[in-house]
Amino acid sequence: xxxxxxxxxxxxxxxxxxxxxxxxxxxxxxxxxxxxxxxxxxxxxxxxxxxxxxxxxxxxxxxxxxxxxxxxxxxxxxxxxxxxxxxxxxxxxxxxxxxxxxxxxxxxxxxxxxxxxxxxxxxxxxxxxxxxxxxxxxxxxxxxxxxxxxxxxxxxxxxxxxxxxxxxxxxxxxxxxxxxxxxxxxxxxxxxxxxxxxxxxxxxxxxxxxxxxxxxxxxxxxxxxxxxxxx
Amino acid sequence: xxxxxxxxxxxxxxxxxxxxxxxxxxxxxxxxxxxxxxxxxxxxxxxxxxxxxxxxxxxxxxxxxxxxxxxxxxxxxxxxxxxx
Numbered sequence: 001x002x003x004x005x006x007x008x009x010x011x012x013x014x015x016x017x018x019x020x021x022x023x024x025x026x027x028x029x030x031x032x033x034x035x036x037x038x039x040x041x042x043x044x045x046x047x048x049x050x051x052x053x054x055x056x057x058x059x060x061x062x063x064x065x066x067x068x069x070x071x072x073x074x075x076x077x078x079x080x081x082x083x084x085x086x087x088x089x090x091x092x093x094x095x096x097x098x099x100x101x102x103x104x105x106x107x108x109x110x111x112x113x114x115x116x117x118x119x120x121x122x123x124x125x126x127x128x129x130x131x132x133x134x135x136x137x138x139x140x141x142x143x144x145x146x147x148x149x150x151x152x153x154x155x156x157x158x159x160x161x162x163x164x165x166x167x168x169x170x171x172x173x174x175x176x177x178x179x180x181x182x183x184x185x186x187x188x189x190x191x192x193x194x195x196x197x198x199x200x201x202x203x204x205x206x207x208x209x210x211x212x213x214x215x216x217x218x219x220x221x222x223x224x225x226x227x228x229x230x231x
Numbered sequence: 232x233x234x235x236x237x238x239x240x241x242x243x244x245x246x247x248x249x250x251x252x253x254x255x256x257x258x259x260x261x262x263x264x265x266x267x268x269x270x271x272x273x274x275x276x277x278x279x280x281x282x283x284x285x286x287x288x289x290x291x292x293x294x295x296x297x298x299x300x301x302x303x304x305x306x307x308x309x310x311x312x313x314x315x
């Protein structure tokens with residue numbers, strides 16, 4: 001079972017997830033970033049569900065494992081959709097929504113097919129293995145997509161402060177998880193890494209709540225503050 | 232039509248990049264999981280049910296010696312690695 005520090009971080013993360021949705025509703029940005037807010041809302045609901053399973057069955061029980069990994073796959077798909085929402089917002093003036101959606105569907109289908117291909121060769125628990133593999137693969141797809149989106153923001157000289165804040169915080173979140181994953185593989189004996197993912201689970205909603213509360217949708221930042229990309 | 236093909240190409244490029252990145256990040260894979268939605272404590276991986284030691288791979292049926300790899304075309308002896 002997690003210690004009191006683990007529970008405290010988890011409780012804080014859950015509170016911050018609610019704060020994102022509340023801030024978005026109060027600032028009338030809920031529908032503008034619908035999938036992003038739905039991701040935060042479902043993350044809150046799933047936190048409550050996971051707590052129920054953890055307190056009833058324990059950390060090492062099959063029930064908690066199934067609850068955790070299946071819900072994680074659902075949340076990862078919502079996070080992917082949230083990222084696509086950010087793409088649609090960045091490219092909204094170029095009238096390429098149809099193609100962004102097409103790429104998003106193809107990429108999701110491709111990731112699912114790739115995950116199935118990996119699992120069907122190596123696992124006898126097909127569905128569970130597929131859910132687990134899909135979730136892991138979507139993280140890395142999200143990481144690459146966020147970097148591509150940041151490149152597009154620099155190239156298009158995007159100046160909407162709220163949008164930039166949302167994308168940057170997502171980029172830091174994905175990068176931090178990829179770095180932690182790599183370090184955990186390199187130094188498996190370090191228990192220190194146990195607390196890193198939940199802490200980042202707090203930082204993302206904190207950054208998004210700040211973006212919704214402090215920055216209005218029309219707030220702009222000076223273009224000179226962005227890096228200049230040569231044509 | 233060309234835009235749709237470009238969309239397909241972009242999707243495949245991103246997928247290839249992401250899977251390459253995953254391969255690099257998990258180069259020394261020890262069973263660590265990358266699950267991070269919310270602050271809930273991460274349970275042990277699903278595949279590792281129980282604490283029993285992992286059996287050898289399914290392919291190793293019987294005790295016969297493993298044949299040389301398929302890449303070795305022809306029967307010529309493999310040269311030693313070049314000395315630095």
